[in-house]
Amino acid sequence: MVEFIKHRKQQGQVTGIFRATGGSFVTEAVDTLTLTYEGIPGDRHAGLLRDSGAREPWYPRGTEMRNERQLSLLADDELAAVAVDMNIPHLKPEWIGGNIVISGIPHFSLLPPRTLLIFDGGVTIRIDGDNGPCRLSGRSIAAQFDGREDLEMAFPKVARHRRGLVGWVEREGIIKPGESLTAIIWEQCIYPG
Template identity: 60%
Template sequence: MQDPFASKREEFDVHSAQKIKGTVAGLFKAQGKDFITAAVDELPLTFEGIPGDFHAGATRKSGGREPWYPRGTLIRNERQLSLLAPDELRTIARRLDVPEVRPEWIGGNLLLDGIDCFTMLPPRTLLFFEGGVTIKIDGDNGPCRLSGRSISQQFEGRQDIENNFSRVAQQLRGLVAWVEKPGTIKMGEGFEARIPPQWIYRA
């Protein structure tokens, strides 16, 4: 008997799982009532994220990124951590014509080096850190005017950055993630990204 699902699955272009190693190049925490972060030497993590951080919590209130809910609806917090890459920040800075864009200015928690096209890592990718922490990627972090405004405040007379950031930082703004296995991440620590098999779903 013919299996109707077998022929349908053959239409999908499936990419095998991969493993890529990287290094922790920076750690940051938002300790006040603002998303702006400050550098730290190590980052203790619980199942709720970074204790005391602006984005900590098992749940969060929905906002403009979730138009399918009334604003302020309590939902699962899949945005506990903001992950960035040094080469992508340099590209954003070059496109904005500024000397640099620091992770702190746009609320970064982890600056991770060694993975090309970091923001393109797919959802469900797991990051295994040498110290025992595991982080699970939810997806890319869409650039917004709030981060653009924060950058513009660092450069006098560059109010244009507030609007331009959302355009030039597409697919370079990093990833959001949540803690799957808690512990402490330290500066210079190695990690391994385990990328799951990937395919594009077509109905």
């Protein structure tokens, strides 16, 4: 017997918005975030397409594919919990390339693929899935704390299932801090194999 969990909604709020403007994945805070079907114009992860990498071992590296990683979405409570577990005073979303920080949705990083985030201003983001924590983000965190090289390797372990989500723009528009959003979580079950 397969158990299905019914469709439901969760309410949240935008607490921060960020954009990567340079060659790095590190982001910086902005007042408004314009989203197009290609993601954030000028951002490192913008584009309808991207090249495959280590996360897609089924393709040769550099294979052109759909860009389902246009946006990095984080939760403020998960950032705080990861910081505590890493024994650091705080974990800024900018250090790990966050684009949108959200509050009010419990276990945000566990939202399933296909979840829609519908913002009050009209933007819709479709969740592709969780964003696996990597050493590159850990290295960025370690750079903020002199003498804490251990953080590079700690982050991938500590942030597992709390690193946020990646998604792509389903409906264009502008997002602002303080804006409310609704997560539409489709009916789901654990595949019985």
